[in-house]
């Protein structure tokens with residue numbers, strides 16, 4: 001019987017954990033959680049697993065591991081002795097791998113999340129009288145700050161992928177799995193169109209991997225445009 005459980009929220013970052021587990025050919029089970037249809041938030045049940053109630057979170061017996069990057073490292077520690085998905089420490093590729101593992105959540109996601117929040121400001125959740133004002137404020141913040149930030153990151157990523165096949169070099173690593181979420185989210189939300197062919201080609205490449213496809217089948221709905 002497998003002890004490893006992925007607490008998987010629909011349409012979320014935890015899809016990456018399923019994908020890595022499929023790449024590793026590891027044994028695991030999935031506990032699924034649905035988002036609140038009105039707010040998009042995770043259900044309270046996830047807070048019983050970890051106080052922040054976010055996904056991904058995994059349980060391995062009594063142990064609880066949260067935060068995508070930490071989960072990826074934990075799984076590689078236990079399942080990747082031959083460095084198939086994490087370059088050996090001390091190599092240049094390892095430095096790149098570690099950079100992108102942190103960059104995805106530390107630098108790429110904050111502006112993408114802000115863009116989502118300001119896109120929604122003044123939407124149906126707001127009192128209708130306030131909507132025009134809120135929309136004006138949101139448009140101002142988007143054009144003065146969030147939009148340029150998002151574009152700077154996407155330009156940077158496009159440039160990096162012009163010079164290498166995968167984020168840590170010519171070999172696919174778990175850093176590509178970690179980077180898949182910001183890149184797929186940007187493409188799905190129309191922020192990275194045909195003017196960014198390398199980002200779109202990256203998405204095509206990852207979707208061609210058998211393990212990615214198995215993870216999608218097991219994980220269920222994954223529509224990042226709706227978020």
Ligand SMILES: N[C@@H](CCC(=O)N[C@@H](CS)C(=O)NCC(=O)O)C(=O)O
Nearest residue numbers: 012013041042054055056067068105
């Ligand atoms: N930096 C964290 C972010 C976790 C996170 O915010 N996950 C989202 C799903 S993509 C979530 O659980 N959202 C539900 C909510 O905010 O209620 C990680 O990478 O694990």
